[in-house]
Amino acid sequence: MSVSKIAIIIGSTRPSRISPSIAQWLQTNLQTADLAVDLIDLAKVDLPLLDEAAMPSDGNYTLPHTKKWHDLITGYQGYVLLFPQYNWGYPAPLKNALDCLYSEWRHKPVSMVSYGGHGGFQAALALSLVLRGLKMRWLTNNLEITLKPDELDDNGQFKDAEQALAPYKFDVRQLSAEFTHLLH
Template identity: 80%
Template sequence: MSVAKIGIIIGSTRPSRIGPSIATWLKQNLQTADLNVDIIDLAKINLPLLDETHMPSDGHYELKHTKDWSNLIQGYQGFVLLFPQYNWGYPAPLKNALDYLYSEWRGKPVSMVSYGGRGGYQAALALSLVLRGLKFNRLSNNLEISLPAAELDDKGQFKDPAKSLAPYKFDVRQLSAEFTHVLG
């Protein structure tokens, strides 16, 4: 088997977000000899609100940022969507990034890693409908990471990311095995 490329898409662009530290931990624990994992930060991609004239399902992109986004995404065999729960939903930048493309997502395996005070179940539930519409291959291993206030500092960041995320290590290993199996 060749090495598969997996992209962890950080779905929040808030300046105070905890997503990058979770993404770094996920990458370290998801990557294996069979999986090469990259972090794709939507704050750095900086897509404007969907501004293409044509429907994404047509595959006719006119704007450079859309073509660049399409080319980037086409280089991956699977994805982990990492996002917080905002008012029982997922962040608008993630929805926007998904809506820019269509065929680039089709059939690719995807896992959701939500986080929040109670893990982000409602956000994952809402996003699962979008993933179905985009024809992703939704994996069975999805994580809901709870953020206990006692483990966060006064800026909302982990005091000790490795310790706080340790309870999810087995689940990430299971996800890694599922990606390897599906892409093998």
């Protein structure tokens, strides 16, 4: 059996974000012998705001950064979108990254992992409409991670990420199994 590749796309670019530690924890807990999991950090990808002349649905990419983004994304069979809830929405860099491409997303399995003081339900709800528009295969396992103030330090980072995220471990195993079932 071959190994399937999925990517966790870190949707926040805010300097004080907690998402890299969540992403690393997810990667460790999602990865199996049949499932390779990479991290894509939108802060490092640094996509400009929709600067291609043609619509992404045309697939006529002319700018080097869009071609590079296309090449990166097409190397994966599925995605986990990791993002915080900002004022009941999701971060603009994530929307931009999705909107820069079109057919590359079609029919690919996707899971959402939102987080925030209340888990990010509203942000996940808003993003689900975009994923439907892109015709992605929305998985049944999606996580809403509630950040508890007593588990965070003065800089808003986990005191102990493993302990804080432990309640979500079963859900991540279920997500891993769902990806493995769909991709094999």
